[in-house]
Amino acid sequence: MNHATTKRRAESFLLLAALAASAAGCASKASAESATQAAAPPVRVETTEVREAPMPRSLALTGTLRGDRQTDLAANAVGRVLETFVERGDAVKKGDLLARLDVRAAALTAAEAQANAALTRAQEETAKRECERYRALFEGGAISRAEHDRIADQCRSAPLSVAAATARARAAAQSVGDGQIRAPFDAMVTERFVDVGEYVRHDSRVVALVSKGALRLEFTVPEASLAAVKTGGALTFTVPAYPGRSFSGAVRWIGASVREATRDLVAEAEVEDPDGALRPGMFASIALATGEAPSPVVPRSAIVAKEGRAHLFAVVDRRIEERVVQTGAEKGDLVAVLRGVRAGDAIVMKPAQGLENGQAVE
Known part of the structure; x- marks a missing residue:
């Protein structure tokens, strides 16, 4: 037997040994997992059956929360x-x-304007006295009509000068107040x-x-979906800060025209925020109600929020099966489930903390 043949046989032996060890390890791991599951004590849970019920249909939109009044x-x-x-x-x-x-310069300007206003008021008083005197002289024939009219014009312009000076004084005082x-x-x-x-x-x-207090939810509606938006229409929304929690509102203001650049329309809703959890500027995922349609529904208490996603615990063959689900509209204590369960599935009503996938059920 030559050296090359011996080498190939040795390599084949080592490969077979490695495969056998790997298979033994996998079998051991599977056996350990089965033993662990078998050793875990069965849990007692309260279950209910997923049923179908008419639930609001909704249009998925996005928006931003605004203050009822806000300004720079x-x-x-x-x-x-x-x-x-x-x-x-x-x-x-x-x-x-x-x-x-620092409004010291404005204060000096205001003082000057007030002095000018006082001066024009004094000049107005002087003009009034002159007018009375010139009127008497004219009636007595001591002065000509031209001279009388010149003084009379000054009397008529004096109140206008007072009004202008007073306005300048008020504007200067306003600058100080500002x-x-x-x-x-x-x-x-x-x-x-x-x-x-x-x-x-x-x-x-x-x-x-x-x-x-009061907040507004500003959102845009595509032109093709405008018929779904009506004043008073109900909507629900979620924000990333509170996964699993839903907020509600009602459409109150609808834009008068479609924006040409984006082919959408801006609308706003009044938002309910009883505990002050929401903040202006938050991004919102909106479900705008457009009608009703049958949908699988579960009690709200059956849903558990984990890492920003909704989870349910179903019971299949007397074992717990954890599922990630997509929730939809809510009505009362019921939540529509768009993906993850079907009508007739058994789910845990109020999942206890620590409930695990694969755990046996009594």
Whole structure:
């Protein structure tokens, strides 16, 4: 027997040994898993049967939550920022002071305007007396009509000068008042754009405010689905921050025209947020109700949220079978299941923590 033949036989022997060891390992692992499942004590669960029921049909859309009132508040004045009184997340009331500007130059201008207004009022009084005197002289023939008319014109223009000077004084005083930037409504501060020492102009953003409480859900509807959107129509939505939780609202405002660039229409809904969980700016996945159709339904208590997905525990051949499902519309305590179960399947009503796939059921 030559050396090459011996080498091939040795390699074949080693390969067969490796395959035998691998098969033995897999068999051992499968045996261990079977032993583990067999050793796990059966659990007692309350089950119910998946049934079909009329559930709302819905149109899947996306949107963004907005405050009922929100604004980037501008300075409406010119000057250096002397003080700021709010931080991001602060709650403010209407009229609360948000920032104060250096308005010394505006104050000097206001003082000058007020002095000019006082001067024109004094000149008006003088003009009135002159008019009375010249009227008496004219009636007595002591002066000509031309001279009388010249003084009479001055008397008529004097009140106009007073009005103009008073308006300038008020505008200057307003500029001084605008140096104290105040909240226009009850709100939360979402952003502060200025700090002490910065120079701002009339259109400079100072703080961003959003009203507390009521929220709006702004969303777009494709042109082909416009017939499904009606004022008062119900919708539900979810947000990534609260997987497994659904919020509701009603359509209140529908845009008057379709946008040519995107071929869609903007609509808004009033949102119910009883515990203040939602925040403006959140992205929302919306289900807009368009009617009803039969659908498999399960109690809400049967659904468990895990890693942003909905799970159910079915009972098949007296063992637990965990399933990832796609949920749909809700009505009362029922939730439509679009994918993952069928009518007639047995599911666990209130899954206990620690329930595992493959676990035996009593």
